[in-house]
Amino acid sequence: MIKQLFISCLFMVTSLLHAQNPAQTVIEQLIEDQIFSAEEEIDVESLVQELEYFSQYPINLNATSAEELSRLYLLNDFQIRSLLDYRKKMGQIISVYELSYIFGFNEDLVIKIQPFVYIGPKNLADSFSFKPELKNSSGELLLRTGYRTSSPDNYDVHLPEMYTRYIYKLNRHINAGILAENDLNEPLNNYGFDHYSGFVEISELKYTDKIVLGEYRIRLGQGLLIWNGFSPGKTSETGSLRKKSPTLLSNTSKNEFNFLRGAACVLKYKNISLTVFSSMQNRDGNIDTVNGETGLSTIYNTGYHRTASELENKNSFNEITYGTSLKFKTSNMQLGLNSLGMHYNLPVLQSFEPYKTKSFFGTNYLGWSADYSLLLQQIQVYGETAVQNQHAASVNGINFMPVSALNIGVVYRYYPAAYYTPYPGAFSETGKVQNEEGIFIGMNWSLPKGFQISAFTDRFTSPWLSYTADGIARGYHYDYKLIYQPTQALKIEIKYRLKAKMKNFSQPEQPTNSLMPEERENLKLQASYMLSEKLNMKTRFEWCKGNVTSISNSNGYLLFQDVNFKPDSKHKITARYAFFTVPDYSARIYAYENDVLYGFSVPAYYGNGWRAYILYQHNLNKTFSLWFKYEHTEYFDKETVNKNGVKFQTILKF
């Protein structure tokens, strides 16, 4: 009774929280943070897929586990622990508004996680069966097609992108999925589509936590050996610094390379779990003959098979992957021992380029690692050390949460040039776990009256030569963010970033390259305002200064206006008008765009012109939803061809 009274008081106090932020806002923020930081392309698609999945099928806070909560990328271990402790103490959670009074939580965080969670009944233990459950049984069929004009147009075939996926959940224990996909301008082949994928997953059995047949993702430790799918990089959201994810996940994404194909299972007995996996798949690579030896000169990870040369490299070699992971886990501690082995049917050729002399070559790969994590009252230490090719790589970090409103995180990593992993995921600057040493410090502080400050600094060095630097390359990255949210209806955000790294600079009169810093500086000002429950708007200005080896600066500017209009639960319209003037690619500006469900778009703005898009969503009923998107980019300079694009998607749930 007392608790219910308390809850009703909470409702009154936090009624403003009804102004729920849609999942898109959270996804946008996560992606934009990552895109600037990442030098290589990050697996945005799987991040979008994972979070969109939880927005469609939210986590029941009364039945969830630490492992499931960790998949949101929004909560740190302190917060997860206090949430679970709270639930244990109170029996169950009655309202999501209770959360803002738990240690480590605040209103802002509750609003962030709200689209992905719900308060449901406690799960009652049920026994495994093949019978469908009325409540939990569901199928989802997705059909998507879209076309975008390309410039320059180098493709022989002009076909729209085609994507179809069916996921069926029989009950809490069994679900399966199949997908087929053809990228934009990929020709159809004898088998129809370019890429197929599928899985069957059985979970929560007595001693078997999960079995996946088909395509799956493996994530071990801190990602030194293997981490399939999205791995958060540099962020001031210090909760994401320690990688945490279930070891085994089925692959529901149309990503064409970052997964394994075969069988995997997680066995569990009390606090100990053992993961065993094996996989065999054909992958893309360029086959070459050097000094009489035929082998692989490059392994491709793009998944595109549009042109004759791309098609020639398709499925050109075979990869066998196997591994194990033994994990001991209590609520405050985790220890793991991991191994990963691989065999290619063709050797990776040894290259004699100076920067590649320490790189992996041959047909067999074997790596070992040990990982740990210890959660004390206010401090958490974690890390992983791996050995491969007689070289050890290590990443270690500390998270510190002295008070509920303040988070501090430090990560130190050391990856030698001779260390290699084919599926890297550990914290790094380049996206590879190789040739890097650095220290990262980040913090996030929620202040009273709606202020929030977050910042990080990262200093790194490549101790050996790299593709872009003929010498030891140093660099730094600073990132500061101030958020002011006086009411739920208005949010102002200022973000400043500066990143510099030494790169080759060739001068005509000099025989060798000299190293010069390449800088990128970026300022973002954004106001988001909610005019009513039906109407949201956002205005953003962004400036980016690109500096090519200290010689010339170029300044790029972007200004856009977003309108989100949701007249009722059936219709939703999102539109943007963006104006940009960016003289060259070094000053490019990325801005996330809303897209069809499970899709994403983060165009790089450069050139001179404007871009607009409109996205319409219609939920006909509980079974049928459709999306339509039209985009247009107009360039002021006559040499650049204007771009158009359309996308259409339907989802059927039954």
Next chain:
Amino acid sequence: MLCAVFCNKICCKLFFLGLFCVYTLSASDFISPTNARNSALANSTIALYHSGIVLLNPAGIAGMSSPSFMLSSNNRYMLPELNTSSLSAIIPVSVKGTGGISASYFGNSRFNKQQYTMCYSHVLGDRINAGISFDYLSARLPDEYGHAYALLGEIGMLVQATERVSVGVHAYNISNSSVKPFPDEELSCFMAAGAAYTDKLFVLTSQVKINKNEPAEFSAGAEIIPIKHLALRLGISTNALMSYTFGIGYNLAKINADIAFMKHPVLGFSSGISVQISLGNKK
């Protein structure tokens, strides 16, 4: 008068010619009519309601309940050749819709430019105004060059984000029109956004504008009302390195009179004056 004090007639002409070359070659404003309140706040009034002028954000006039007229004139760098004058009228056509027309003139009898603007603004819901505007620009050039013209469109939006904060967005020359028959003579094509904070005794304004091929321009202004009917204004803009502006406004129920002064770091002072007469009670 001031011009005569600072430079003699020849010097003044040479300076004017040099300036004029710069003025016509860059993709700058074809003609830049404005009002003195906007000038005194360093052109940062994009997010102000009822700014009383057709020539800024077209959404700014929506919701006005009575007709009003404005006569304004501005002069650049104290040179009589660089005078722009405009006359505009705002006429409410329905409870939610407001129309506006304006005519502006720059130059002299041998070389002059005109701008004719027609705009319509509508109140959407409680807190949004949207506006659209069409401009016909015309230039009469000396003898053999004849006549040049352009037709362009503008769209604008003004939103009451919170009780005191308003946000304005404006896209000018959305079709990227150029001057006919001289296709290389480019016109301004920009998008601007700004916010204003309005209190009983003061108003703060800010704006950022991105013109094609040019660096972004920031401007900010403050208007203080120390005594009833009187407004003191200050502004700063990154246009041409750094420009400072200031001005005074005298506001009665039906008549507003404003003057403004602008200081360019190299070219010196400019000034502006405007008088607005309202025929009914202001909303």
